[in-house]
Amino acid sequence: xxxxxxxxxxxxxxxxxxxxxxxxxxxxxxxxxxxxxxxxxxxxxxxxxxxxxxxxxxxxxxxxxxxxxxxxxxxxxxxxxxxxxxxxxxxxxxxxxxxxxxxxxxxxxxxxxxxxxxxxxxxxxxxxxxxxxxxxxxxxxxxxxxxxxxxxxxxxxxxxxxxxxxxxxxxxxxxxxxxxxxxxxxxxxxxxxxxxxxxxxxxxxxxxxxxxxxxxxxxxxxxxxxxxxxxxxxxxxxxxxxxxxxxxxxxxxxxxxxxxxxxxxxxxxxxxxxxxxxxxxxxxxxxxxxxxxxxxxxxxxxxxxxxxxxxxxxxxxxxxxxxxxxxxxxxxxxxxxxxxxxxxxxxxxxxxxxxxxxxxxxxxxxxxxxxxxxxxx
Numbered sequence: 001x002x003x004x005x006x007x008x009x010x011x012x013x014x015x016x017x018x019x020x021x022x023x024x025x026x027x028x029x030x031x032x033x034x035x036x037x038x039x040x041x042x043x044x045x046x047x048x049x050x051x052x053x054x055x056x057x058x059x060x061x062x063x064x065x066x067x068x069x070x071x072x073x074x075x076x077x078x079x080x081x082x083x084x085x086x087x088x089x090x091x092x093x094x095x096x097x098x099x100x101x102x103x104x105x106x107x108x109x110x111x112x113x114x115x116x117x118x119x120x121x122x123x124x125x126x127x128x129x130x131x132x133x134x135x136x137x138x139x140x141x142x143x144x145x146x147x148x149x150x151x152x153x154x155x156x157x158x159x160x161x162x163x164x165x166x167x168x169x170x171x172x173x174x175x176x177x178x179x180x181x182x183x184x185x186x187x188x189x190x191x192x193x194x195x196x197x198x199x200x201x202x203x204x205x206x207x208x209x210x211x212x213x214x215x216x217x218x219x220x221x222x223x224x225x226x227x228x229x230x231x232x233x234x235x236x237x238x239x240x241x242x243x244x245x246x247x248x249x250x251x252x253x254x255x256x257x258x259x260x261x262x263x264x265x266x267x268x269x270x271x272x273x274x275x276x277x278x279x280x281x282x283x284x285x286x287x288x289x290x291x292x293x294x295x296x297x298x299x300x301x302x303x304x305x306x307x308x309x310x311x312x313x314x315x316x317x318x319x320x321x322x323x324x325x326x327x328x329x330x331x332x333x334x335x336x337x338x339x340x341x342x343x344x345x346x347x348x349x350x351x352x353x354x355x356x357x358x359x360x361x362x363x364x365x366x367x368x369x370x371x372x373x374x375x376x377x
Contacts, residue, residue, distance in 0.1 A: 001271065001272075001273055001274065001275040001330075001333040002330055003054060003056060003258065003271055003273065004252075004255075004256065004257040004258050004271060004330070004331055005056070005059045005252055005257045005258070006052075006053065006056040006057070006058060006059060006257070006258045006259065006260065007058065007059060007060040007061070007062070007249050007252045007253075007257060007258070007259040007260075008046075008058045008060070008061045008062070008083070008259065008260050008261075008262070009061075009062050009064065009249075009259055009260070009261045009262070009263075009266055009267075009268075010042060010061065010062070010063045010064070010068075010079070010262055010263050010266070011025065011064060011065065011066065011261065011262070011263030011264060011265055011266040011282075012038070012063065012064070012065045012066045012067070012068040012070070012071060012263060013025050013026055013027050013065060013066045013263065013264045013265065013286050014026070014027055014028070014029040014033060014065070014066050014067065014070055014286070015027070015028060015029060015065065015066055015067045015070070015100075016028070016029060016067065016070070016102075016103060016138050017136065017138065018136075018202075019135060019136040019137065020135070020136045020201060020202035020203045020206075021135060021136075021195060021197070021198070021201055021202075021203045022201060023198035023199065023200055023201050024065070024066070025066075025264060025265030025284050026065060026066045026067075027066075027286060029067075029070060033070060033071065034286075034290060035071055035072060035075040036075070037290055038286075038290065039075050039078050039079045039082070041289060041290055041296075042079060042082075042262050042263060043079070043082040043083070043086070044296075045262040045263070045282065045296045046082075046083060046086055046087075046260070046262050047086055048296060048297070049260045049262065049268070050086065050087075052258070052260055052268070052270045053087055053260075054273075056258075057087075057088045057089060057090040057093075058083075058087055058088065058089050058090065058093060059090045059093060059094075059248070059252065060093060060094045060095075060096070060248045060249035060252055061080075061083070061089075061093060061094070061095045061096070061249070062095075062096045062098075062249040063076070063095075063096065063097045063098065063117075064098045065098055066098075067098070067099075067100050067103050067123075068097055068098050068099070069097065069098065069099035069100060069103045069108070069112075070103050072108075073108060073111035073112050073114070073115055076097070076112065076115060076117070077115035077116075080095070080115055080116050080117075094118060094119050094158075094247075094248040094249060095116055095117045095118055095119065096117070096119040096120070096121055096160075096247070096249055097112060097117045097119070097120055097121070098120075098121045098123065099112075099120055099121070099122050099123070099147070099151075100122070100123045100137075100138075100139065101122065101123075101124065101139035101140075101143040101144040101146070101147040102137075102138045102139035102140075102143050102147075103138075109147075109150050109151045109153075109154035109156065110154040110155070112154070113154050113155050113156060118156070118157075118158065119156070119158040119159070119160070119247075120151050120156050120158070120159050120160065121159075121160040121161075121162060121191070121247075122144070122147055122148060122151065122159065122160065122161055122162065123162045124144045124161050124162055124163055124182070125137055125162060125163060125164050126141075126163070126164065126167060126178050127141040127144060127145075127177070127178050127181040127182070128141065128167075128174060128177070128178060129141050131167045131168070131169075131170065131174075134167065134168050134169075134208065135164075135167065136202075141181070145181075145185065148161070148185050148187070157188070158188050158189070158245060159187050159188055159189070160187065160188070160189035160190065160191055160247065161182050161185070161187045161189070161190050161191070162191045163178060163179070163182055163190060163191065163192050163193075164192075164193060164194070164195045165178070165179075165192065165193075165194055165195070165216075165219045165220070165223060166194040166195045166196075166210055166211050166216050166219065167195055167210075167211075168208035168209055168210060169208075169209060169211075170211055170219075171211075171215065172215050172218040172219045172222060175219040175223060176219070176222055176223060176226060179192070179223050179226055179227065180226070183226070183227070183230045183232070187232075188241065188242050188245040189232075189239070189240070189241040189242070189245050189246070189247060190227065190232055190239075190240045190241070191238055191239055191240075192223065192227070192238060192239075192240060193237075193238035194216065194220070194238075195210065197210070227240045234320055235319060235320050235321065236250070236254060236318050236319050236320065237318045237365070237368070251319075253315060254315045254316060254318050254319050254323075255315070255316065255319075255323055255327065255331070256311075256312050256315050256316060256327070256331040256332070257331075258270050258271050261280075261281070261282065262282070262296075263282065263289070264282060264283065264284055264285065264286045264288075264289040265281070265282060265283075265284040266281070266282045267279065267280070267281045267282075268280050268281075271331070271333075275332075275333030276302060277302070277303045277308065277311075277332070277333075278300055278301070278302050278303070279300065279301060279303065280297055280299065280300035280301075281297075281298050281299055281300070282296050282297060282298055283295075283296060283297075283298040284298070304377075305334060306377035307377055308332040308334055309328075309332075309334070309338060309339050309342070309375045309377070310372065310375045310376055310377065312328055312331060312332055313358070313371075313372055313375045314372055316328075316358055317352075317358065317360050317364070317368060317371060317372065318368070320359075320360070320365065321357070321359060322352075322353075322357045322358045322359030322360060323357065323358050323359075324356065324357060324358075325355075325356050325357055325358055327358075328358065339375065342374040342375050343358075345374050346364070346371055346374050350363050350364075351363060351364035351367065351370070351371040351374075352364055352371070
């Protein structure tokens with residue numbers, strides 16, 4: 001089996017405070033961030049994953065969280081330097097940093113650019129100050145606009161804005177106003193997705209009043225039209241980009257590529273030349289992750305052959321253009337005959353286009369869960 005491209009995800013789990021809607025592995029930072037100790041742990045964690053490199057270069061690197069922009073450029077610079085000493089970065093590697101307005105003081109963006117970070121994802125969520133307060137965000141709309149301007153001035157040519165709709169008490173007009181302010185900044189990429197209430201969050205225990213189904217549908221339809229008119233084409237369920245500006249790191253996920261995950265709670269996926277595909281995950285609590293006598297790996301499991309069609313489709317069919325038909329065999333090591341029957345059913349139901357691509361129709365994207373159910377083991 002030909003090995004797929006390899007990405008690297010780095011998780012930094014601290015935030016200024018936990019947002020009430022967030023179900024990610026994030027923790028309030030407190031008065032002290034253990035930057036030096038955590039960078040050292042990340043590099044040891046990466047060294048423990050060296051067998052998964054298999055002579056492949058790292059094609060994309062994503063530093064997420066939490067709020068990675070709480071870490072200083074010096075600390076992140078030491079991290080990137082240490083990772084390069086242990087591996088090979090591709091010549092055109094895309095290195096993305098998640099940043100939140102309000103956690104990057106003036107001048108940091110330039111320093112991040114100097115250490116090799118070449119893409120930013122700025123967590124705006126809304127340009128409405130009242131909505132930001134309801135979401136527990138620590139920044140204002142003005143700070144979000146200022147952060148974007150400073151990132152551009154620092155030389156970042158690839159900037160993603162993270163924006164949500166369906167916020168508590170939000171009307172379609174307010175959702176569109178958010179989008180218009182985002183578009184006015186002329187971002188290269190926009191992650192625009194609906195707020196959902198997830199277990200183990202403050203909103204789950206004390207649910208806010210969210211918009212009903214009809215206004216949500218209006219937000220989605222009108223918002224997608226507005227984004228398309230602005231030249232931000234939808235290429236994935238909740239991702240919109242200008243030509244040649246999709247997130248390379250996320251594309252690797254959706255195309256069922258491999259990725260190493262380091263950091264507290266990070267996940268990874270690896271393929272072997274023999275066709276064995278394994279997922280692993282790291283210990284979640286930062287204090288345990290930093291303990292020198294603990295194993296970073298909290299668990300792993302080999303994916304059974306019967307699971308792979310659904311695992312593959314859950315990623316590939318999120319893409320509007322889908323993927324090449326032969327990518328299924330390339331990335332899973334399984335014959336196409338294995339999915340012939342569910343694929344024909346999907347085509348007959350009008351959920352997938354017939355042809356040389358695994359590409360969902362407009363109806364297939366709308367009823368993605370129904371489409372995926374056809375590939376259940």
